[in-house]
Amino acid sequence: MTALVWLRNDLRLHDNPALHAAAELRQGVIAVYVHCDAYVTRFPIAPSRLDFARRHLHLLTTELARHHIALQVLRVAQVSEIAPALARLARDHGISHCFFNAEYPLDELNRDQQVNQLLRAQGVTVKRCHDRVVIPPGKVRNEAGTPYKVFTPYKRKWLQLASLLPLRPVEAPAHQAALPCPSASAQDIDHLFEGQELRDLSTPWPAGEAVARARLQRFVAQDLDHYQTQRDLPAVAGTSGLSPYLAIGALSPRQALAAVLSRTGGDWNANAGVSTWISELIWREFYQHLVVDYPQVCMHRAMQVHTEAFPWRQAPEDFALWRQGRTGIPIIDAAMRQLNATGWMHNRLRMLVAMFLTKNLQIDWRWGERYFMEQLIDGDFAANNGGWQWSASTGTDAAPYFRIFNPITQSQRFDPRGQFIRLWVPELAGLSDKAIHAPHLAPSGPPPGYPAPMVDLGASRKATIALFASLGQAPAGGSDAADDIPAAPGTGAGPGPHHPG
Ligand SMILES: Cc1cc2nc3c(=O)[nH]c(=O)nc-3n(C[C@H](O)[C@H](O)[C@H](O)COP(=O)(O)OP(=O)(O)OC[C@H]3O[C@@H](n4cnc5c(N)ncnc54)[C@H](O)[C@@H]3O)c2cc1C
Numbered sequence: 001m002t003a004l005v006w007l008r009n010d011l012r013l014h015d016n017p018a019l020h021a022a023a024e025l026r027q028g029v030i031a032v033y034v035h036c037d038a039y040v041t042r043f044p045i046a047p048s049r050l051d052f053a054r055r056h057l058h059l060l061t062t063e064l065a066r067h068h069i070a071l072q073v074l075r076v077a078q079v080s081e082i083a084p085a086l087a088r089l090a091r092d093h094g095i096s097h098c099f100f101n102a103e104y105p106l107d108e109l110n111r112d113q114q115v116n117q118l119l120r121a122q123g124v125t126v127k128r129c130h131d132r133v134v135i136p137p138g139k140v141r142n143e144a145g146t147p148y149k150v151f152t153p154y155k156r157k158w159l160q161l162a163s164l165l166p167l168r169p170v171e172a173p174a175h176q177a178a179l180p181c182p183s184a185s186a187q188d189i190d191h192l193f194e195g196q197e198l199r200d201l202s203t204p205w206p207a208g209e210a211v212a213r214a215r216l217q218r219f220v221a222q223d224l225d226h227y228q229t230q231r232d233l234p235a236v237a238g239t240s241g242l243s244p245y246l247a248i249g250a251l252s253p254r255q256a257l258a259a260v261l262s263r264t265g266g267d268w269n270a271n272a273g274v275s276t277w278i279s280e281l282i283w284r285e286f287y288q289h290l291v292v293d294y295p296q297v298c299m300h301r302a303m304q305v306h307t308e309a310f311p312w313r314q315a316p317e318d319f320a321l322w323r324q325g326r327t328g329i330p331i332i333d334a335a336m337r338q339l340n341a342t343g344w345m346h347n348r349l350r351m352l353v354a355m356f357l358t359k360n361l362q363i364d365w366r367w368g369e370r371y372f373m374e375q376l377i378d379g380d381f382a383a384n385n386g387g388w389q390w391s392a393s394t395g396t397d398a399a400p401y402f403r404i405f406n407p408i409t410q411s412q413r414f415d416p417r418g419q420f421i422r423l424w425v426p427e428l429a430g431l432s433d434k435a436i437h438a439p440h441l442a443p444s445g446p447p448p449g450y451p452a453p454m455v456d457l458g459a460s461r462k463a464t465i466a467l468f469a470s471l472g473q474a475p476a477g478g479s480d481a482a483d484d485i486p487a488a489p490g491t492g493a494g495p496g497p498h499h500p501g
Helices: 017-024 035-040 048-067 079-092 108-120 151-162 186-192 210-228 243-246 253-264 272-293 295-299 305-309 317-326 329-343 347-360 365-375 381-392 409-415 420-423 457-470
Strands: 002-007 029-036 069-076 095-101 126-131
Touching: 002 017, 002 079, 017 029, 017 095, 017 126, 017 151, 029 035, 029 048, 029 079, 035 079, 048 069, 048 186, 069 079, 079 095, 079 108, 095 108, 095 409, 108 126, 108 295, 108 381, 151 272, 210 243, 210 272, 243 409, 253 272, 272 381, 295 347, 295 381, 305 365, 317 329, 317 365, 329 347, 329 409, 329 420, 347 365, 347 381, 347 409, 347 457, 365 381
Parallel strands: 002 029, 002 095, 029 069, 095 126
Antiparallel strands: none
16 A cells, blocks of 8 residues: 655645645655646746746655655646546556645635545545645634734734644654555656756745745844845845745745744744844735635635726726836836746836726736736735735725825835846836836936836726725725825834735
8 A cells, every 4th residue: 555645836845734744644656747738728827936836856856766755747638637637647556545735726625626526536535735835724723713813812812722733743754664556757757847847046035945945044043133124125125035945835934934943042023124024924824715715716706805896997908018017107117027027026116017007007807917917926925815805995904995006206215226127127217216207297308219108107097996986995094095004103114014025
């Protein structure tokens, strides 16, 4: 009898609960990775993220083999073929147990349910572990036993619960006596992705859990203490850059948290950098929990039902200018060009470009959500959907619709010398630090080749506020006069308390 572990977005050996549990049976372990073509066509996924998975699998097959765990890879065309393919594998290899780490979006839950049923019907014991989050969904509840809709009380409760947990990452899997079957070769792995668009971004994003752990250690040792003051400055590498590794599961949130707590001797509030970074990990967790508690978000639905009536504009030409970074608003263009070139975008800029698309161009957040997933190497359904719905004021804990970032004042505040803009919009490099944020306002106007703003920021902001107000159920509090989200007390630059970044 052999144990099977089905790997998905958990491509690592260390602190992998499903892999660990399978190895603990000490009866031989086969790991399997299934590539489904329909997933790639039905759900947007960036070619860089596909290639990131391919590169991780290359490393993983060798690492697993060192532990005498064989990696098998399967390619299927349709989602409905996944369960039968795994059932066949289980039959062929005398599998007694199958372990996998939970994935929470609705389609993944349905897929796993099919696998569960088919394997159980054939006598296999199936175990689902929780790995993607520190606290499993359904556990962070308010007094009434219902899910939180607002981040701050969720975070308070989450911290209470997490402080009671051991939070020790599980060990790497035990070495097995012998390889139960040959491991996938490099060609087998490459064959999984044949015919699909791949994009090699290995220079900015080298693969492997060793790289992820080293980046984590470096961030915690060098940058964590300054995180609070640096994290909003896109020209500075002040954030961890760990999102691609967390998204593909080369790193776990427990490992991230454990590294911080080990540095601080268990102090969750050692300084503002520490508590703010932990807060970001909790935002990540909040969004993962939301897709379970509010599964309608997995069906292209707005979290706040009344906002479904917002008359989003069908404006493909404007959408194309946004995608290409040719809006005439330098910080927006720099951000979109960073995304297109590197498969990643700074968090502050994700919020800015998302608000610009939805609030100034009044283009449906779902268009932006999809484009992000098509480009991001860290594409993660829950975080992306949560971020888009937050920015569009359609989501839970949404930014009140009347608070709309002004990209020019944001640019002056967070890229004061225009370094980030100069890097990504070289046609503006010659402008002064003052002019670079709004070249159309400079006496000489924008340099040749750079467009004038595609939209009037003030007028579009007013129009959007009026449209949201007409939807009826405006959030209580706030005022029409509010613009940027206010700074957090004491920071002078940070966001307000309900702000994911
Ligand atoms: C519109 C929009 C779309 C987004 N799409 C994604 C996505 O597809 N995948 C993704 O991982 N993040 C997404 N985010 C969240 C955030 O922008 C990125 O996680 C962050 O920029 C990653 O950089 P970092 O690893 O240096 O983060 P750090 O600042 O170092 O934060 C540490 C980790 O916390 C998590 N995190 C940080 N901020 C957030 C947040 N606001 N929401 C959820 N998790 C967070 C990430 O896993 C991140 O790696 C999105 C945000 C917005 C506004």
